Amino acid sequence: MSRQPVKVKICGLTNWDDVQTAVSAGADYLGFIFYPPSPRAITPEAAKAIVARLRTGANCPALVGVFVNETAHSMAQILDECQLDLAQLSGEEVPGIVGDESSPIYGRCYKALRPTSLEEAEADAEWYLPPPFSSQPPARRPDQPALLIDSYHPTLRGGTGETGDWSVMARLVQKVPNVMVAGGLTAVNVAEAVVQIRPYAVDVASGVEASPGHKDPDLVRAFIQAAKGQLT
Numbered sequence: 001m002s003r004q005p006v007k008v009k010i011c012g013l014t015n016w017d018d019v020q021t022a023v024s025a026g027a028d029y030l031g032f033i034f035y036p037p038s039p040r041a042i043t044p045e046a047a048k049a050i051v052a053r054l055r056t057g058a059n060c061p062a063l064v065g066v067f068v069n070e071t072a073h074s075m076a077q078i079l080d081e082c083q084l085d086l087a088q089l090s091g092e093e094v095p096g097i098v099g100d101e102s103s104p105i106y107g108r109c110y111k112a113l114r115p116t117s118l119e120e121a122e123a124d125a126e127w128y129l130p131p132p133f134s135s136q137p138p139a140r141r142p143d144q145p146a147l148l149i150d151s152y153h154p155t156l157r158g159g160t161g162e163t164g165d166w167s168v169m170a171r172l173v174q175k176v177p178n179v180m181v182a183g184g185l186t187a188v189n190v191a192e193a194v195v196q197i198r199p200y201a202v203d204v205a206s207g208v209e210a211s212p213g214h215k216d217p218d219l220v221r222a223f224i225q226a227a228k229g230q231l232t
Contacts, residue, residue, distance in 0.1 A: 005229075006199060006200070006202055006230065007028040007029065007200060007201035008027050008201065008204075008223070009031055009064065009180065009202070010022040010029070010030055010031065010204060010208065010215070010220060011029075011064075011205040012213060013031060013040075013215070014040060014213045018215040018217075021220050022061075022215070022220055023054070025224045026224050028061055028062065028201065029203075030054075030061050030062075031065075031066050031205070032047045032050075032064065032065055032082070034065055034067055034078055035067065039213055040205060040212060040213045044081055044082055047082045047084075048081060048083070051063060051082050051084065055083060062085045062086060062144075063083070063084045063085045063086070064084065064085065064088050065078055065079055065084045065086070066087075066088045067087055067089060067090065068090050069092060072103045072105050073104055076104035085108065085141060086108055086141065086144060087105050087108060088109070088110060088111075089110070089111045089112060093111065095111075095128050098111055098128050099128075099130070106131065107131055109130065110128075110130055110144060110145045110146060110147060110148060110180075111148070112148040113125070113149055115168065117168065118168045121172050122172065125147055125175075129147065130144065144178070145180040145200060146178040146200075147179050147180070148179075148203060149164065149168075149172060149181050149182070149183075150164060150183050150203075151183030164182070169181045169197045169199065170197045170198065173197055173199055173200075177200070179200050179201075180200060180203050181193070181201075182202070182204070182205075185207050185223075186204070186207040186208070186223065187207070187223040187226050190204070190207075190223055190226050190227045191226045191229060194230035207219070207223065208220045
């Protein structure tokens with residue numbers, strides 16, 4: 001069975017130029033952060049304008065809204081208003097938001113975890129895995145990550161630039177399909193991360209920035225090329 005190139009998510013996008021760079025470089029997911037304390041935050045109004053332009057083109061990547069401790073109703077409203085495909089839950093959201101059929105974002109969300117150990121990762125994965133693929137609405141997207149595993153930090157919600165525990169990530173990937181990984185990835189180390197972890201997808205924000213919220217086009221292109229040059 002042939003192996004497929006890893007998928008890439010460029011996260012923390014705040015402007016049209018950076019979005020164009022990510023799309024042209026081959027990004028599979030674009031992430032928009034709706035968490036005002038983040039230096040990479042974007043307003044729903046700004047995201048809506050960017051997405052409207054994106055949707056007029058061909059081969060639009062999967063569009064992800066990143067949220068921290070928002071209600072399911074609020075997240076669903078932003079997903080619909082901004083024409084986004086998926087919600088990434090990066091706070092302390094309860095498992096029911098992901099797995100309860102009555103959740104307004106059921107079937108179109110995944111949980112970001114920041115485990116401190118393999119045992120914690122395995123336990124959280126059991127709670128937060130999304131519903132299985134189904135032919136009935138809401139049919140889960142075939143490119144939907146099951147989970148995102150990020151570096152642990154006691155206070156920050158991603159974008160720390162700190163490298164995660166690749167051994168923990170690799171062992172979880174062996175047990176759970178469609179795992180996206182993040183944490184301290186750059187164009188320099190992402191190829192080695194893909195080889196060691198064998199993830200479904202990789203996620204980067206600060207690792208391809210010129211400054212918080214503004215991407216470096218050369219780093220974006222180099223990151224995607226390095227990641228996709230390795231097979232999962």
